[in-house]
Amino acid sequence: xxxxxxxxxxxxxxxxxxxxxxxxxxxxxxxxxxxxxxxxxxxxxxxxxxxxxxxxxxxxxxxxxxxxxxxxxxxxxxxxxxxxxxxxxxxxxxxxxxxxxxxxxxxxx
Amino acid sequence: xxxxxxxxxxxxxxxxxxxxxxxxxxxxxxxxxxxxxxxxxxxxxxxxxxxxxxxxxxxxxxxxxxxxxxxxxxxxxxxxxxxxxxxxxxxxxxxxxxxxxxxxxxxxxxxxxxxxxxxxxxxxxxxxxxxxxxxxxxxxxxxxxxxxxxxxxxxxxxxxxxxxxxxxxxxxxxxxxxxxxxxxxxxxxxxxxxxxxxxxxxxxxxxxxxxxxxxxxxxxxxxxxxxxxxxxxxxxxxxxxxxxxxxxxxxxxxxxxxxxxxxxxxxxxxxxxxxxxxxxxxxxxxxxxxxxxxxxxxxxxxxxxxxxxxxxxxxxxxxxxxxxxxxxxxxxxxxxxxxxxxxxxxxxxxxxxxxxxxxxxxxxxxxxxxxxxxxxxxxxxxxxxxxxxxxxxxxxxxxxxxxxxxxxxxxxxxxxxxxxxxxxxxxxxxxxxxxxxxxxxxxxxxxxxxxxxxxxxxxxxxxxxxxxxxxxxxxxxxxxxxxxxxxxxxxxxxxxxxxxxxxxxxxxxxxxxxxxxxxxxxxxxxxxxxxxxxxxxxxxxxxxxxxxxxxxxxxxxxxxxxxxxxxxxxxxxxxxxxxxxxxxxxxxxxxxxxxxxxxxxxxxxxxxxxxxxxxxxxxxxxxxxxxxxxxxxxxxxxxxxxxxxxxxxxxxxxxxxxxxxxxxxxxxxxxxxxxxxxxxxxxxxxxxxxxxxxxxxxxxxxxxxxxxxxxxxxxxxxxxxxxxxxxxxxxxxxxxxxxxxxxxxxxxxxxxxxxxxxxxxxxxxxxxxxxxxxxxxxxxxxxxxxxxxxxxxxxxxxxxxxxxxxxxxxxxxxxxxxxxxxxxxxxxxxxxxxxxxxxxxxxxxxxxxxxxxxxxxxxxxxxxxxxxxxxxxxxxxxxxxxx
Numbered sequence: 007x008x009x010x011x012x013x014x015x016x017x018x019x020x021x022x023x024x025x026x027x028x029x030x031x032x033x034x035x036x037x038x039x040x041x042x043x044x045x046x047x048x049x050x051x052x053x054x055x056x057x058x059x060x061x062x063x064x065x066x067x068x069x070x071x072x073x074x075x076x077x078x079x080x081x082x083x084x085x086x087x088x089x090x091x092x093x094x095x096x097x098x099x100x101x102x103x104x105x106x107x108x109x110x111x112x113x114x115x
Numbered sequence: 116x117x118x119x120x121x122x123x124x125x126x127x128x129x130x131x132x133x134x135x136x137x138x139x140x141x142x143x144x145x146x147x148x149x150x151x152x153x154x155x156x157x158x159x160x161x162x163x164x165x166x167x168x169x170x171x172x173x174x175x176x177x178x179x180x181x182x183x184x185x186x187x188x189x190x191x192x193x194x195x196x197x198x199x200x201x202x203x204x205x206x207x208x209x210x211x212x213x214x215x216x217x218x219x220x221x222x223x224x225x226x227x228x229x230x231x232x233x234x235x236x237x238x239x240x241x242x243x244x245x246x247x248x249x250x251x252x253x254x255x256x257x258x259x260x261x262x263x264x265x266x267x268x269x270x271x272x273x274x275x276x277x278x279x280x281x282x283x284x285x286x287x288x289x290x291x292x293x294x295x296x297x298x299x300x301x302x303x304x305x306x307x308x309x310x311x312x313x314x315x316x317x318x319x320x321x322x323x324x325x326x327x328x329x330x331x332x333x334x335x336x337x338x339x340x341x342x343x344x345x346x347x348x349x350x351x352x353x354x355x356x357x358x359x360x361x362x363x364x365x366x367x368x369x370x371x372x373x374x375x376x377x378x379x380x381x382x383x384x385x386x387x388x389x390x391x392x393x394x395x396x397x398x399x400x401x402x403x404x405x406x407x408x409x410x411x412x413x414x415x416x417x418x419x420x421x422x423x424x425x426x427x428x429x430x431x432x433x434x435x436x437x438x439x440x441x442x443x444x445x446x447x448x449x450x451x452x453x454x455x456x457x458x459x460x461x462x463x464x465x466x467x468x469x470x471x472x473x474x475x476x477x478x479x480x481x482x483x484x485x486x487x488x489x490x491x492x493x494x495x496x497x498x499x500x501x502x503x504x505x506x507x508x509x510x511x512x513x514x515x516x517x518x519x520x521x522x523x524x525x526x527x528x529x530x531x532x533x534x535x536x537x538x539x540x541x542x543x544x545x546x547x548x549x550x551x552x553x554x555x556x557x558x559x560x561x562x563x564x565x566x567x568x569x570x571x572x573x574x575x576x577x578x579x580x581x582x583x584x585x586x587x588x589x590x591x592x593x594x595x596x597x598x599x600x601x602x603x604x605x606x607x608x609x610x611x612x613x614x615x616x617x618x619x620x621x622x623x624x625x626x627x628x629x630x631x632x633x634x635x636x637x638x639x640x641x642x643x644x645x646x647x648x649x650x651x652x653x654x655x656x657x658x659x660x661x662x663x664x665x666x667x668x669x670x671x672x673x674x675x676x677x678x679x680x681x682x683x684x685x686x687x688x689x690x691x692x693x694x695x696x697x698x699x700x701x702x703x704x705x706x707x708x709x710x711x712x713x714x715x716x717x718x719x720x721x722x723x724x725x726x727x728x729x730x731x732x733x734x735x736x737x738x739x740x741x742x743x744x745x746x747x748x749x750x751x752x753x754x755x756x757x758x759x760x761x762x763x764x765x766x767x768x769x770x771x772x773x774x775x776x777x778x779x780x781x782x783x784x785x786x787x788x789x790x791x792x793x794x795x796x797x798x799x800x801x802x803x804x805x806x807x808x809x810x811x812x813x814x815x816x817x818x819x820x821x822x823x824x825x826x827x828x829x830x831x832x833x834x835x836x837x838x839x840x841x842x843x844x845x846x847x848x849x850x851x852x853x854x855x856x857x858x859x860x861x862x863x864x865x866x867x868x869x870x871x872x873x874x875x876x877x878x879x880x881x882x883x884x885x886x887x888x889x890x891x892x893x894x895x896x897x898x899x900x901x902x903x904x905x906x907x908x909x910x911x912x913x914x915x916x917x918x919x920x921x922x923x924x925x926x927x928x929x930x931x932x933x934x935x936x937x938x939x940x941x942x943x944x945x946x947x948x949x950x951x952x953x954x955x956x957x958x959x960x961x962x963x964x965x966x967x968x969x970x971x972x973x974x975x976x977x978x979x980x981x982x983x984x985x986x987x988x989x990x991x992x993x994x995x996x997x998x
Binding site: 032033034051052053056057060061063064065066067069072075077079080081082087088089 | 178
């Protein structure tokens, strides 16, 4: 599996949305969680993470709040908006459809 | 929906709290970095190692920050503002250039906005009446085309009103001078008064500012005399006193009740009209019923859906029936309709459009000049542009920077220009109050929009021309060049082309100005046919109420002349219903008794003047044959007439006229035969028109109770103004005089149009000549600087100074010559358009064209002289060393 920088932009968005669907997180935590849950396969670089986070915020899928983090410092926590969770459902469905189709071709060869 | 709210919130935040957000972003990234460092430390690295490792994995923080910020909304605004800051900084580095460019822009934009405002206000904006596009002016016309926009006769109006179906309403308007006096001991004055049918104001949709307008019952001969004031008169003479309503004023010594005041904006048809009265009450009944005396203007409102053609056709049918009913005399058999605004301005349209075209040329030249200067500047920054392009900068970015810079210049210049425009408009209104609808000229929303548009277009134009000339195919060459030499041939050609255009446009303006100037000087040198030096004139009218009998009128005239003639310094004094150059003052239809009868319905036409016996000698109009009137030829016992040469040429071309008789029915059926007793030389009613056939009747018949006085003096006639007016007030305290002007001033007034247009166009032409000369100078200096090395080699190889100089001169003059050729060709076509403004000058006037060509050659040569001379003085050693 390639490094996450090979991920298409939409896929990274999907990963972020699903990660913060469970609870609000700051950027560092999101990157760590994705790394963890994917079994150390996907490592999101800051260079793609933060632009993606800010873009999602500008588009209204996620909203941010500054709060005290677990270390005591202030951090920017992102959470899903209502529209964002709908978008997440849609993106998930798209991804499933896409990956199924690719699987069919890959496995039939 | 919710998403839209969130989005908008974010967008607002990004717009107004951008700095704060930037700070927050830094905090966020620092937090991440610190966590990474902490993780590294926890994994066993030292603090320093942890930091380095974290930062390495972090990547370029600036790039990260930029990439993140790029996702923010309003980024384009951020970049735009940054470009604007850069642009201002760059301009501030060369303040001289920036200031000159701004002034040039201000001039071009200002004059354009000013003239556009005039054209828009006068020609395009409709009067603020109800449904103004349905309002039209009706004229009588002749089916053979001899008369097109003739005034309407009272009886004809009546027939139209009764029979025409295509109009909702019609109203009739006439005008004459009244003596206004009475109330509060103010001096009497002559005011131009309009007479109108009662329904004019309701038809136009005008509401009174005070009081009321006429009703049908006011518009009858037996009604009480009522009058409506214009706002201007009400303010000026009565101080805006609201208690004036219901009081009486004296018009021609008769009492009129003031019933209302018009709103401030209402100055239709001209500001000269200060009072309104009811037509059918004022005018003698037979004037409102006759078909052959044409005294009125007619306004009408077309029915919805009716076109002007349909209405004209209907009127023509009615006219033809009128003609059948009254086959004799000047009864017209056709009609003409013009939309209401067009009726007033169609004579001045050409002049205004010409001036607007001239300012557009000036603006274009200004833009080209600035583009030229910017091209020169970008040429010197080619190295910088090349490096930026090599490092990955986009050409679009460079173009945008250039355009923003020129737009900043344009906006700054535009701001100044609008102030300039405002000043120009004030000056214009002050100096030309005779422009129709002058009171409507002021800058409104449309003018502001035009100004903004012009500013943007100028900025774009001046910026795009140099920007698009950037050539990144030359990239490698540019980077490889040694630092001092310049050799971008493409740039020079562009500058040459721009310069040719400039010169071409300048030629067009110069030729236009030249033609108008020649026209004006021809006009000014026209001999009106009478004495013009040291002649003072003024006009007055004797109110019928106090001077009802012809003998009273005649007595007044005689006494007046006696007393004035005895004043010191008076060489001669005379009276006439109008003096030469005062314009058209009425004509009569007549026939000649001794000639065979004219075909049915045809008539002869001549202008009419009533004069005292000493008129011709006083005005120094040569008497060619016969005699003038005798002092005892007065009242009803005189049936004599004097005619001018033009009448003889037209109607008695090959025969003796003295002793023959003119048949003029306008004095009543008993007195229609007049013996021709004298022939005088021609005079001009209008300076720009040929003399009209004219008949002179004795003023002492007493049938005209208004006259112009002309006093010829041995010294400055202005000294006589007060003594003469004192004589008037001695003879009749309530008699005002008006239009106290010398003959020179009268002629000046009648040529005001021509002189104004010529002067304005000349100013524009000279300005563009200066700009073009400066441009030429700049281009040639640039070329010389460019070719320094080459010139050095030439001189070193033995070229003479003179040869070098002529080489450079050729180089500089070539674009000028191209431009001149192109300009001359364009002028030949364009000058046809201003033909209607020319007098005694053909559009292709050889002397003007030659003069302009010579002027341009001389100016171009002078402009090129300095750089060429400098080139010839180059020290070849120095020149080659700078390589």
